[in-house]
Amino acid sequence: MPETVVDVLAVTPEAARRQRDALGRLIAAHFRALAHFHASALDTAYRLAPRLGMSPRIVLDTYKGLLLLDPRENRRLLGGEHPALLEIAGRLSARMARAGLLASADVPAGLIDASLLPSPDRSTA
Numbered sequence: 670m671p672e673t674v675v676d677v678l679a680v681t682p683e684a685a686r687r688q689r690d691a692l693g694r695l696i697a698a699h700f701r702a703l704a705h706f707h708a709s710a711l712d713t714a715y716r717l718a719p720r721l722g723m724s725p726r727i728v729l730d731t732y733k734g735l736l737l738l739d740p741r742e743n744r745r746l747l748g749g750e751h752p753a754l755l756e757i758a759g760r761l762s763a764r765m766a767r768a769g770l771l772a773s774a775d776v777p778a779g780l781i782d783a784s785l786l787p788s789p790d791r792s793t794a
Contacts, residue, residue, distance in 0.1 A: 670672050673757060676748075683784065693785045700740055700787060707737070740787045747783035 678696070685692065693720060706713040710732075714725035738746070746754040759776045766774040 673761060675754065682779075689785070695784050697787060703737055706732075707739075741789065743760065743786050744783055746787065748785065749782050751779045752783070 678692070680688070680692065702713075710729060713726065714728040717728050718725045721731075723731070746752065746757075755778070758780065759774070762771060762776050763767060763774040764772045
């Protein structure tokens with residue numbers, strides 16, 4: 670289900686305000702690690718293996734077929750006046766409401782904030 674199953678960083682609005690710098694550093698570190706994974710998957714797998722309690726080969730197999738989006742692709746989904754991911758969330762929410770899994774299909778307009786993504790004119794450093 671491309672662009673439907675996504676990883677997110679969810680924080681309260683208060684935490685986003687109070688910890689903005691820390692969140693920016695966390696997001697930048699995520700994209701640096703992701704860039705390293707794309708550039709050197711085997712090295713990354715050896716580094717992750719002890720933390721995940723699995724062999725490097727299983728680490729690589731676990732990530733096989735996953736789309737790990739770079740900052741540009743994240744901006745495509747999260748940015749702009751009408752973020753694509755908000756539309757996707759709306760469709761999914763409506764489906765879940767029809768199935769009785771949600772009381773309503775409301776998706777708050779302020780749900781998505783792309784302001785902490787690395788800017789397009791600089792690297793993830």
